[in-house]
Amino acid sequence: MLSSTDIALDERAEKLREALGTRVVLAGDPDYDAVRVPWNVAVEQRPFAVVTPESAEDVVAVVRAVTAAGLRLAPQSTGHAAPALADTDLSDVVLVRLAALRGVTVTPETRTAIVLGGSHWNDVLAAAAPYGLTALHGSAGDVSVAGYSLNGGVSFYARAHGLGVNAVRAVQMVTADGSLVRASAEENEDLFWAxxxxxxxxxxxVSLEIELLPYADVFAGMLLWDASHTPVVSRAWKDWTSSVPESVTSTLRVLHLPPLPELPPFLSGRSVVVIDGAVLESDARAAELLLPLRExxxxxxxxxxxxxxxxxQVHMDPPQPTPAMTRHRMLGSLPDEAVAAFVAVSEDPALFIAELRHVGGAASRPVPGGGAVSALAGDYVVHAIAVAPVPEAVPPALAAATAFVEAFEPWAHDALALTFLDGGMDRAFGFGASLDRLRAVKAQWDPRNVFAAxxxx
Ligand SMILES: Cc1cc2nc3c(=O)[nH]c(=O)nc-3n(C[C@H](O)[C@H](O)[C@H](O)COP(=O)(O)OP(=O)(O)OC[C@H]3O[C@@H](n4cnc5c(N)ncnc54)[C@H](O)[C@@H]3O)c2cc1C
Structure with a gap:
């Protein structure tokens, strides 16, 4: 027998179908399992329905139809951050996948690009490179520009040029009442801030205007040692990061690589320690700066x-959807004891990657006229990634990642980097002092909390 809730859900499904036809994929439709899977395939997201709009007008129609049916919406471009969204009950949420909304137009004269809402960084790099331009992208080319930039965005240019979010000049977005609005420093300023x-x-x-960087090429790469060198390499990296100029952004990682045929034989099944990053200097000055590490x-x-x-390509992020659990913390500094903790806990073979990112510099300076998040409080990000290929592997993967970051508790800041948030944590720290104002702007633009993020x- 159907319960009253089932009947209500059926009515909502009927309303959606009536408004959007077969463009909406409902739970139970043959395609549902194919379209609901996010990039992070460890996450079993089961939204009420999935829709993949193909234009801004389509997004308007979707928002109007979904809200008229009494349901909520969650924008998702790739699902790299699906573990964070998984903290939200999706049983009355329509997932709006922006995979069909991709495209980039570069204006070299103003050094800007208009980027459609579901575009990946690879799309921007391909469009900008012919003009000798690049962008404040992160380590992976298949992350979306919107999801990365609007959550902060930490790149290998971060210490010199700040967070990716500060490169956003304007957005075009569909708000809770189904209007297509532009938000910038001149229009809907509160929404642009939020x-x-x-x-x-x-x-x-549905689109963003971003500022590009004037680099056709960059001095960058990685240094790799066997993991038996982790103590020496970690201490050297710590000393190095406390002396390098803001033109240098780098990471230190211990990787426990599985025995995989797609890996080069000398890496397959091996544990290694790697320093990678970018040095925004002349070749000669970069070589001079790298000398202590090359020694x-x-x-x-x-x-x-x-x-x-x-x-x-430098950070060697997985090019295909990957099942992974991650945890992170912001660290104010990196004393010798924290380096010793890194050396000890990075040995855990349950971790795929144990990472320290050097931030600080421009990434830690709030920007005048910036948005709700314009800087990161802290000089280092400690980040763990554990692979969970089957559902039973999720709890141990989470436990390994959590244990890793907890080892840094004595040096942790009450702050988080939103792009590295993977759920299960108190989000308030990520918004810092902006939280109250964010809630006030939310109450004005989305009073019924239609959007899940x-x-x-
Ligand atoms: C392999 C890998 C490498 C990474 N490297 C870095 C890195 O170097 N630096 C860094 O800072 N982060 C990095 N990240 C984290 C990544 O930037 C975040 O997970 C980011 O939120 C992913 O954005 P997405 O849109 O691709 O993911 P999604 O899961 O699709 O989106 C994440 C959230 O962004 C919002 N969103 C996305 N698209 C839209 C839209 N069009 N409109 C409104 N809201 C939208 C939604 O709230 C959504 O829940 C990495 C993640 C992975 C898995």
Whole structure:
């Protein structure tokens, strides 16, 4: 027998079908299982329905139809942050996948690009490179520009040029009442402030205008040693990061690589320690800066001048959907005891990657006229990634990632980096002092809390 809730859900489904036809994929439809899967395939997201709009007008129609049916919406471009969204009950949420809304137009004269709401960084790099331009992208090319930028965005340019969010000049978005609005420093200023950090909690972004960087090439690469060198390499990296100029942004990682045929034989099944990053200097000055690390005789050294678009390969992020659980903390500083903790806990083979990112510099300075998030409080991000290929592997993967970051508790800041948030944590720290104002702007633009986001306000 159907309960009254089932009947209500059926009515909502009927309303959606009536308004959107077969463009909406409902739970139970043959395609449902194919379209609901996010990039992070460890996450079993089961929304009420999934819709993949193909234009801004389509997004307007979707928002109107979904809200008229009494349901909520969650924008999702790729699902890299699906574990964070999984903290939200999706049983009355229509997932709006922006995979069909991709495209980039570069205006070299103003050094800007208009980027459609579901575009990936690879799309921007391909469009910008012919003009000798690049962008404040992160380590992976298949992350979306909107999801990365509007949640902060930490790149290998971060210490020199700040967070990705500060490169956003304007957004076009569909708000809770189904209007297509532009938000910038001149129009809907409160919304523009809020979406730069508040991201999907304020609406569905159908396009963004971003500022590009004037680099055709960049000195970047990685140094690799066997993991037995982790103590020496970690201490050297710590000393190095306390002396390098803001033109240098780098990470230190211990990788426990599984035995995989797609890996080069010398890496397959091995644990290694890697330093990678970018040095925004002349070749001679970059070589001078790298000397103390190169003196540690790395087994692999790829640091060289490369096309700026190739920077997205340096961190060796997985090119395909990956099941993973992650945790992170912001650290104010990196004393010797914290380095010793890194050396000890990074040995855990249950971790795929144990990482320290050097931020600080411009990434830690709030920007005048910036949005709800314009800087990161802290000089280092400690970040763990554990792979969970089957559902039973999720709890141990989470436990390994959590234990790793908890080892840094003595040096942790009451702050978080929103792009590295993977659920299960108190989000308020990520918004810092902006939280109250974000909630006030949310109450004005989305009073019924129609939009569900990876980082709810
Ligand atoms: C392999 C890998 C490498 C990464 N490297 C970095 C890195 O170097 N630096 C860094 O800072 N982060 C990095 N991240 C984190 C990544 O930036 C965040 O997970 C980011 O939120 C992903 O955005 P997405 O849109 O691709 O993911 P999604 O899960 O699709 O979106 C995340 C959230 O962004 C919002 N959103 C996305 N698109 C829209 C839209 N069009 N309109 C409104 N809201 C939207 C929604 O709130 C959504 O819940 C990495 C993640 C992975 C898995």
């Amino acid at each position: 979406v730069r950090g508040g991201s999907g909690a304020f609406g569905i972004v 540690l005789a790395p087994e692999v050294d790829t640091f060289a001048r490369i096309p700026a678009a190739a920077l997205v 990876s980082n709810p306000v």
